[in-house]
Amino acid sequence: MSTSLRTILKVAALTAALCCFPTLAALAQEPVTIQISIQNHQFHPREIRGPANVPIILRIKNEDGTAMEFESVSLRVEKVVAAKSEGIVRLRALAPGRYEFFDDFHQETRGIFVIQ
Amino acid sequence: MLRRSKIIFQLELICLALLIESITPAIAQGQSTFYEIETKYIFGFTEGSGIGLEGEQEFSPDSVISVGKRNGSYITSQTKLKYEFTPNQFIQFELGPIVSSHHIRNVTDLDDVNRISFGGGFIEFRYLLLDRPASPLAVTIAIEPEWHRTDETSGQYIQNFGLETRINADLEIVPKRLFFGFNLLYEPETSRDATDVWTNESTVGGSAALSYRIFPSVVLGAEVWYLRHYETIGLSQFTGDAVYVGPNIYVQLNNKMFVTAAWNAQISGREVGEPGKFDLTDFSRQRIKLKFAFEF
Numbered sequence: 280m281s282t283s284l285r286t287i288l289k290v291a292a293l294t295a296a297l298c299c300f301p302t303l304a305a306l307a308q309e310p311v312t313i314q315i316s317i318q319n320h321q322f323h324p325r326e327i328r329g330p331a332n333v334p335i336i337l338r339i340k341n342e343d344g345t346a347m348e349f350e351s352v353s354l355r356v357e358k359v360v361a362a363k364s365e366g367i368v369r370l371r372a373l374a375p376g377r378y379e380f381f382d383d384f385h386q387e388t389r390g391i392f393v394i395q
Numbered sequence: 396m397l398r399r400s401k402i403i404f405q406l407e408l409i410c411l412a413l414l415i416e417s418i419t420p421a422i423a424q425g426q427s428t429f430y431e432i433e434t435k436y437i438f439g440f441t442e443g444s445g446i447g448l449e450g451e452q453e454f455s456p457d458s459v460i461s462v463g464k465r466n467g468s469y470i471t472s473q474t475k476l477k478y479e480f481t482p483n484q485f486i487q488f489e490l491g492p493i494v495s496s497h498h499i500r501n502v503t504d505l506d507d508v509n510r511i512s513f514g515g516g517f518i519e520f521r522y523l524l525l526d527r528p529a530s531p532l533a534v535t536i537a538i539e540p541e542w543h544r545t546d547e548t549s550g551q552y553i554q555n556f557g558l559e560t561r562i563n564a565d566l567e568i569v570p571k572r573l574f575f576g577f578n579l580l581y582e583p584e585t586s587r588d589a590t591d592v593w594t595n596e597s598t599v600g601g602s603a604a605l606s607y608r609i610f611p612s613v614v615l616g617a618e619v620w621y622l623r624h625y626e627t628i629g630l631s632q633f634t635g636d637a638v639y640v641g642p643n644i645y646v647q648l649n650n651k652m653f654v655t656a657a658w659n660a661q662i663s664g665r666e667v668g669e670p671g672k673f674d675l676t677d678f679s680r681q682r683i684k685l686k687f688a689f690e691f
Contacts, residue, residue, distance in 0.1 A: 350448065351431075351448070352430075352431035352432065352433055352448070353431050353527070353528075354484075355446070355447070355448050355449055355481070355484040356448055356449045356450060356484065357448045357449070357450045357451050358450055370484070371483075371484045371485070374528055374529030375528070376527075376528030376529075377528075379430060379431050381430070383650055386650060389430075
């Protein structure tokens with residue numbers, strides 16, 4: 280194996296390790312739990328609020344007779360929740376701001392998560 | 396050979412026709428509201444900062460077609476059959492095999508080649524360093540070890556190992572409508588040819604791109620790339636540089652499928668020891684990127 284190839288492999292391994300470190304640190308914080316439900320293809324409440332810089336556990340209760348997919352580009356999550364059941368989404372510590380979310384199976388079903 | 400080139404161009408025209416046809420229903424279905432959009436693929440060859448959504452998986456054939464050298468007929472492609480997944484809200488992985496095609500005839504310093512083959516494999520790690528709304532600028536670092544069994548330029552059988560390293564960044568200039576993206580690239584490579592001789596090379600460069608969302612499901616943009624090539628991994632033996640410019644389009648076909656296309660032409664460049672205003676040894680005259688993605 281050439282020296283250049285060994286160098287390339289070492290840089291790749293080191294970078295991958297450095298990338299994983301802050302992820303593990305963020306996951307170690309104590310989370311806050313927030314609940315939301317979906318009924319008749321509407322989120323209840325449509326606007327939810329949560330604290331900034333703290334990991335959040337979002338419990339999504341689907342009271343409809345069909346499955347839904349909780350999805351958000353800015354929250355960077357998607358989760359299928361079966362009919363008449365509950366899904367759990369773990370969110371990283373978020374910066375203050377407004378985060379859109381929606382049901383990917385019924386795209387008109389939308390809500391806002393306000394982080395303060 | 397001429398017939399084969401015609402077939403390739405016909406295939407490209409078919410792809411273009413399919414793309415145009417796909418835009419029509421996408422526009423028709425477009426809602427009046429512009430919601431949040433993933434920025435990773437809206438800038439053409441320039442990649443945005445997006446890393447996908449936790450729990451999301453995607454499969455996509457992602458082709459880069461290089462066309463044109465100083466003389467002769469030159470059409471090559473590298474198609475990555477990508478499987479992407481995002482295990483958490485910070486990291487994305489991409490991996491898969493590479494399919495190479497080379498159709499080279501009467502090009503100076505290159506042997507005639509006419510083949511489609513298994514070209515190698517790759518794995519990419521993407522880590523989101525900065526994200527909106529915490530920062531107006533979203534930044535991702537991407538590291539992509541690659542292995543090639545055919546030389547991307549010449550199509551000859553070799554053993555090539557590369558490490559494409561990128562900074563992918565983007566800025567939301569007008570919320571959900573106008574985006575500015577830029578990349579920094581450094582790609583060291585080492586190759587062993589048929590005579591067991593190892594050689595090194597590297598490419599370094601950067602890009603800037605502007606993309607505007609004309610409909611909720613359609614983004615149009617343009618980008619400029621500047622690339623420099625060296626015969627060492629330490630950037631010490633400069634061989635040439637190139638400036639590429641071109642347009643791109645992104646179309647969200649439905650909530651699980653999208654297609655992107657980009658075309659870049661070399662508008663300026665220089666090659667050490669060669670007259671002319673392009674570097675057509677290290678880079679092609681034109682390059683085309685086509686990607687069709689299916690999320691699940």
